[in-house]
Amino acid sequence: MVLGCLAKQPIGLPCLTTQSGVIERVTTFKLLGITLSSDLSWEAHINAICAKVAPQLYYLKQLRCAGLPSGDLLYFYLTVISPVVF
Secondary structure (H helix, E strand, O other), rough: OOOHHHHHHHOOOOOEEEEOOEEOOOOOEEEOEEEEOOOOOOHHHHHHHHHHOOOOOHHHHHHHHOOOOOOHHHHHHHHHHHHHHH
């Protein structure tokens, strides 16, 4: 990934090569749990987190609509959802 002002230039940068082959150039990648993009915006990271959390929040909403007490909802969140997100 090329970061900074070089990433925005329309001129193609030369490919990087090593003894094992050509290094693929990407626009986003994940490093230490954070999704980084070449334009250094948070959009890719936020989208990745939302995609990861949405299914678990759906189940939490269904349980709330079914009338589960708030203590049980908290227990469900701490045991099922929280380990997946973090």
